[in-house]
Amino acid sequence: METNTETDLKGKVAVVTGAARGMGRAIGEGFLKRGARVVATDRSWEGVEPIADALSEGGKNVLAADMDVTREDQMDAVYAATLERFGTVDILVGNAAMRSRDLFPPSGRAVTLDTRDSDWERMFAVNVFGALKVIRRFIRPMIEKKRGSIVNVVSSGVLHHSHGGGYVALRPTSVEMPYMATKAALATLSFYLGAEVKEHNIAVNVVIPGHTRTTGFDEQNRARLARGARPGPLPVVPEHAVPIVMHLAGQDASGITGTMFDIMKWNVEHGLGGHARWADKDFSYEALMPR
Numbered sequence: 001m002e003t004n005t006e007t008d009l010k011g012k013v014a015v016v017t018g019a020a021r022g023m024g025r026a027i028g029e030g031f032l033k034r035g036a037r038v039v040a041t042d043r044s045w046e047g048v049e050p051i052a053d054a055l056s057e058g059g060k061n062v063l064a065a066d067m068d069v070t071r072e073d074q075m076d077a078v079y080a081a082t083l084e085r086f087g088t089v090d091i092l093v094g095n096a097a098m099r100s101r102d103l104f105p106p107s108g109r110a111v112t113l114d115t116r117d118s119d120w121e122r123m124f125a126v127n128v129f130g131a132l133k134v135i136r137r138f139i140r141p142m143i144e145k146k147r148g149s150i151v152n153v154v155s156s157g158v159l160h161h162s163h164g165g166g167y168v169a170l171r172p173t174s175v176e177m178p179y180m181a182t183k184a185a186l187a188t189l190s191f192y193l194g195a196e197v198k199e200h201n202i203a204v205n206v207v208i209p210g211h212t213r214t215t216g217f218d219e220q221n222r223a224r225l226a227r228g229a230r231p232g233p234l235p236v237v238p239e240h241a242v243p244i245v246m247h248l249a250g251q252d253a254s255g256i257t258g259t260m261f262d263i264m265k266w267n268v269e270h271g272l273g274g275h276a277r278w279a280d281k282d283f284s285y286e287a288l289m290p291r
Contacts, residue, residue, distance in 0.1 A: 007250025010035030013086045014249060015138050017041050017069065017131075018096030020048045022214030023153070023238040027093055030242035031249070032056055039082045039089075041067035042096070069096050069130030079137040089141040091249045094134060094152040094186070098126040100179040101216045107223040112177045120178040127182035132189065139202065147252045148202040150193070151245055156208045156262070158184040187260060194258035203257035205248045210236045210264040213280045222288040231285035233275075240267060240278035 014031045018024035020042035028040045032055040040051065040062060056062035063085050067078045082089060101108035103119055110119070135150065142148025157180040159170040174180075187206050194204035213235035225231065244266050248256060268274045 007247055009091075009246065009250060012036045012090040012249070013039065013082070013088055014091035014093065015039040015041065015082065015089055015134075016093045016095060017067070017134060018043075019064075020045050023209060023212060023241050024093075024095040025051075026238040026242055027095065027245050028062075029055055030239075030246055031091075032061060034246060036091075036249075037061045037086050039063045039065065039078070039086070041065050041078055043068045069134055070125050072133070075133060075137055082138070083141070088145065089138045090145075090148055092135065092138045092142075092148075092150045093245060093249070094131045094150065096126070096130065096134075097153070097183075098123050098179075099216070100176045101220040103179070106216070106219040107227070108179075108220050109175050109224075110177075111175055115177060120181075123178045123182050124185070127179070128185045128189070131186055135193070139197070142202050143197070143200045146201045148200075149249050149251050150190070150202065150204045151248045152186055152190045152204070152206050153241075154183040154187045154190075154206055154208055154260070155180065158187050159208075191258055191260075194253075198253040198257065201253045203248070203251040203253050203255060205251070205256060205258070206260035207241065207244055207248070208260065208262050209241050210275070210278065212236055212238055212240070213283055214238060218283075218288060221285065225285065225288055226290050234279045234285075235283055236264070236275065236278040237280045240264065243267060243270070243272055 009031060014036050016024055016028045016038060019028040019040035028038050031038045038061065045064065045066065051062050051064065053059060063081060065078045065081060067074045103123060104110045157171055157174055157176055160167045161170065190204050190206045197204065211233055217235060241263050244261060244263050251257065264274060
C-alpha cells in the first residue's frame with residue numbers, strides 16, 4: 001500500500017540550485033506542481049527549454065536565474081531578487097554540483113594520484129564552498145521566521161559500513177576522486193548544520209539518489225564502453241527524487257532532521273516503487289556501444 005507522503009507546500013518559496021536540467025529541474029517542477037513558488041538557479045540555462053507556463057502560472061510562480069555558486073556577486077544578486085520577488089525563503093535544495101565527468105570529460109575517470117591540486121580546488125569550490133555560501137545566504141529568512149528546510153544531494157559513494165568494528169567504503173573502486181571527497185564533506189557539513197540550526201527550527205537533511213540518467217550520462221557511458229567497460233545497471237529517471245524531496249521540504253526541526261536517506265529505498269518503503277518503476281525505459285547501453 002502506498003504511504004501518504006504529501007506535504008502542504010502551496011505558497012512556499014523553494015530555492016533549487018542546479019535546476020536547469022536533470023534532477024534539479026524535476027525537483028523544481030515538482031514544487032510547482034504542488035503550488036510552491038520556485039527560484040530555479042543554474043550556472044547556465046543555454047539550450048534549455050523554459051519551464052512550462054502551465055506549471056508556473058504563466059511565469060508568476062517561478063524565478064529562473066543564472067547563478068554560478070563560485071560567484072559571490074551572482075549569489076548576492078539572486079538572493080536580492082528572490083526577496084524582491086517572493087519576500088522570503090522557506091526551502092533550499094542544494095543540488096548544484098560539479099561531477100567527475102565535468103572535471104574529467106567524457107569518462108569522468110582519473111585515479112587519485114593522477115589528479116592535480118587544481119582539480120581538487122575546483123571541485124571543492126563548487127560542491128562544498130559553493131553549497132556553504134548558498135546556505136549562508138538563503139537560510140537567513142528561515143532563521144528570522146524560525147522555520148525552514150534544507151535538503152542537500154550527495155552520493156552513495158560517501159557511505160561506509162562497519163564490519164567487525166572496522167569501517168569499509170561502499171564502493172571505493174569507482175575511481176571518483178575528488179568528487180566523492182566533496183560529497184562526503186557536504187554530507188558531514190549537513191549533519192553538523194542540522195544540529196546547529198535546530199534551535200531555529202530548521203531541518204537539514206541529505207538524500208542519496210539512485211543511478212540516475214542526468215546531463216552527460218550518455219557521453220560518460222559511451223566513453224566507458226569504448227574502453228571495454230561492462231554496461232552498468234539501467235539508470236533511473238530524475239523524477240525518482242521528487243517524492244522524498246517534497247516530503248522533506250515540508251519538515252522543520254520538530255520533524256525529520258539530521259538524517260540521510262537512500263532515495264530508492266525510501267521510495268520502496270513508502271509504496272512508490274523500486275528500480276522497475278523508475279527505470280529509464282528510453283535508455284539503452286546497446287545504443288551507446290561502439291559500432
